[in-house]
Amino acid sequence: xxxxxxxRMEAERSAPVTAQGLPAKVVARDVNVxxxxxxxxxxxxxxxxxxxxxxxxxxxxxxxxTFLRCxxxxxxxxxxxxxxxxxxxxxxxxYDPSLDVVQLRARVGMVFQKPNPFPKSIFDNVAYGPKIHxxxxxxxxxxxxxxxxxxxxGLWSEVKDRxxxxxxxxxxxxxxxxxxxxxxxxxxxxxxxxxxxSALDPIATAKVETLIxxxxxxxxxxxxxxxxxxxARVSQxxxxxxxxxxxxEGPTERIFSTPRDQRTQDYITGRTG
Amino acid sequence: xxxxxxxxxxxxxxxxxxxxAHMGGLAEKLLADAxxxxxxxxxNLAAATIASDKSIDTLELQVQERAILMIAKRQxxxxxxxxxxxxxxxTSDLERIGDLAKNIAKRALAVSGEAHPKPLMNGLRxxxxxxxxxxxxxxxxxxxxDAGKAREVWHRDAGLDALYNSVFRELLTYMMEDxxxxxxxxxxxxxxxxxxxxxxHTTNIAENVLYLVDGVAMTEERPKGDDxxxxxxxxxxx
Numbered sequence: 452x453x454x455x456x457x458x459r460m461e462a463e464r465s466a467p468v469t470a471q472g473l474p475a476k477v478v479a480r481d482v483n484v485x486x487x488x489x490x491x492x493x494x495x496x497x498x499x500x501x502x503x504x505x506x507x508x509x510x511x512x513x514x515x516x517t518f519l520r521c522x523x524x525x526x527x528x529x530x531x532x533x534x535x536x537x538x539x540x541x542x543x544x545x546y547d548p549s550l551d552v553v554q555l556r557a558r559v560g561m562v563f564q565k566p567n568p569f570p571k572s573i574f575d576n577v578a579y580g581p582k583i584h585x586x587x588x589x590x591x592x593x594x595x596x597x598x599x600x601x602x603x604x605g606l607w608s609e610v611k612d613r614x615x616x617x618x619x620x621x622x623x624x625x626x627x628x629x630x631x632x633x634x635x636x637x638x639x640x641x642x643x644x645x646x647x648x649s650a651l652d653p654i655a656t657a658k659v660e661t662l663i664x665x666x667x668x669x670x671x672x673x674x675x676x677x678x679x680x681x682x683a684r685v686s687q688x689x690x691x692x693x694x695x696x697x698x699x700e701g702p703t704e705r706i707f708s709t710p711r712d713q714r715t716q717d718y719i720t721g722r723t724g
Numbered sequence: 725x726x727x728x729x730x731x732x733x734x735x736x737x738x739x740x741x742x743x744x745a746h747m748g749g750l751a752e753k754l755l756a757d758a759x760x761x762x763x764x765x766x767x768n769l770a771a772a773t774i775a776s777d778k779s780i781d782t783l784e785l786q787v788q789e790r791a792i793l794m795i796a797k798r799q800x801x802x803x804x805x806x807x808x809x810x811x812x813x814x815t816s817d818l819e820r821i822g823d824l825a826k827n828i829a830k831r832a833l834a835v836s837g838e839a840h841p842k843p844l845m846n847g848l849r850x851x852x853x854x855x856x857x858x859x860x861x862x863x864x865x866x867x868x869x870d871a872g873k874a875r876e877v878w879h880r881d882a883g884l885d886a887l888y889n890s891v892f893r894e895l896l897t898y899m900m901e902d903x904x905x906x907x908x909x910x911x912x913x914x915x916x917x918x919x920x921x922x923x924x925h926t927t928n929i930a931e932n933v934l935y936l937v938d939g940v941a942m943t944e945e946r947p948k949g950d951d952x953x954x955x956x957x958x959x960x961x962x
Contacts, residue, residue: 680799707801709939720804721733722726 476501476671477522477641482536484517484526492517493695495536499688501640504663504672506682506703509692510718515675518692519643522673523559524552540641557584560634564646566626568618568633573610576618576629577601580637596636604632605662624655631662635670642666644674648681660685679719683707691715725803736794737804740787740811741867747783747818748863752856754780754825755922759852762832762915763845770836773829780822787815803939810936814866817925817932821859824918824925831911838908844898847891848912851919854884855926862929866936874933877926878946884923885949891916892952920950 475498484492492514499505507515517526524545526532538545545555557580568576577597580586587593597614601607606628610621618629627647634642644663648656663672663685676682682689683703690700691712699712710716717723728734754773761770791808794800800808858877865873895909895916931942 679801683801708805710802716802717726720800720802721729723729 474501475499476540477673478539480537482518482521482534482538484514484521485533486529487531491695495697497690497697497700499671499673501671502667502669503688504667504674504686505688505690506686507673507675507690507692508679508682508718513692514695515692516645519645519673519675522641522643523556523561525561527552557637558639559641559643560637560639562627562630562634562642562644562647565650566623566630568621568626568629570617570619572615573618573621573629574614577632577636580633584637586637600632600636603635603666604628605658606632622655624651624658627651627655627659628662635666639670641671641673644672646675646677649677679707691718693718733798736790737807740790740794740808743783743787743790744811744815745863745867747780747787747815748866750776750780750783751818751821751825752859752863754822755852755856755859758825758828758832759848761829762835763849765832765836767833767836770829770832774826777822777826780819784815784819787811806936806939810932813932814929817928821922821925824922828915828918831915835908835911844909844912847887847894848916848919851884851887851891851916854887855919855922858884858923858926862926862933865930865933869933869937871934871937874930874937877930878934878942881923881927882947882949884920888916888920889949889951889955892955
């Protein structure tokens with residue numbers, strides 16, 4: 452065995468690996484979230500693989516969005532919120548005080564329930580992130596990033612002739628794909644999606660789901676969804692949250708065919724628990 | 725099992741189970757009547773049995789329509805989806821059992837004019853009794869979601885196969901003894917084969933009950949006891 456192979460194997464051994472043998476991108480250990488006195492998220496341990504889609508499901512108020520917001524430290528913006536435990540991305544502790552939160556949020560993009568394009572042109576919506584992070588030195592580099600991002604988001608052919616038009620003038624589905632283009636323009640590793648299709652019609656939903664399926668080859672995607680069918684369609688792994696705890700996590704096929712926990716079964720089949 | 729939040733969803737499952745149980749009951753009766761018609765050489769019973777197979781076919785279609793509608797309306801997952809899929813498969817087995825029983829009744833019509841030496845029917849009666857017990861247990865296992873009982877049914881099918889082997893030999897012997905028996909014995913041989921096939925469909929039902937209860941498809945090799953395909957008997961020349 453040559454030296455580099457041995458070194459590589461050593462590195463692989465020390466890196467967290469998910470049950471499927473995929474390298475874990477995001478690793479959470481004993482994560483707790485408190486909103487004032489309320490213990491909103493309890494002792495969450497999970498390994499989220501790279502280059503795949505992980506779905507977070509669970510009833511409203513179960514903690515899934517709270518946990519999602521821990522991964523790019525969005526909860527920092529809430530004064531009463533306290534997060535304990537450890538979350539790493541690529542083995543780096545994201546709650547390390549020396550870490551630049553702005554840089555973190557560039558690496559961990561987020562797409563929200565309601566499309567929220569800036570009241571700017573389509574071009575500027577996508578160019579905004581690369582500009583503030585200094586990713587483009589010249590105008591043509593910036594144009595290249597905008598074009599590539601819109602192409603990856605499957606929106607390029609629909610907007611290429613009207614890049615100067617306002618982003619808010621697009622249809623709901625187009626706006627959501629614009630937000631995805633905006634998220635990927637800054638070269639993130641992780642994309643968080645909080646119910647990205649709940650405000651979209653079935654056609655726009657199908658387009659966003661197709662996009663998610665394409666993006667998973669290059670990104671670690673985590674999606675919160677209330678649609679069981681959507682979780683089953685787009686994700687490879689599913690985590691079920693209930694009353695602030697992570698009840699069960701595993702391959703999506705298994706979770707939706709033979710869940711192990713009664714609470715998971717009751718929730719996904721629409722039973723009273 | 726907890727109830728669904730949507731009450732009408734539970735009602736749909738109940739109706740699906742009721743139709744399946746009804747089909748099961750009809751299949752049991754069809755097999756019992758078909759054999760009785762054969763044993764008693766009763767053409768009227770045979771004709772009534774043949775006609776009653778239609779109700780099983782109608783029920784199967786009803787189950788199918790309801791199941792498809794449920795899938796479209798409810799988008800079932802996990803045990804709900806298994807429930808619907810197993811019901812579809814089980815009712816298709818019950819429909820086949822009905823067909824096979826009907827086939828026995830048809831043979832009863834064909835041989836109703838011929839005299840049956842009594843011992844000739846003994847083997848077939850044993851086979852029918854065992855097949856009836858298997859079917860009853862499989863249907864009980866389904867209605868009570870009893871994996872243990874389903875497993876017993878699954879293991880016992882080899883017994884029916886063994887019985888079929890001995891009936892096969894016995895009928896061949898009768899044919900060799902007296903060529904005038906050949907017509908009757910051939911019909912009885914097909915009847916025995918049909919009962920053996922009913923046993924196989926019953927085993928399918930048991931496998932589907934196991935899948936429904938445990939969520940794991942049965943991959944074990946079935947215990948097989950039917951050797952008739954390789955059985956050779958030569959007529960004595962002396």
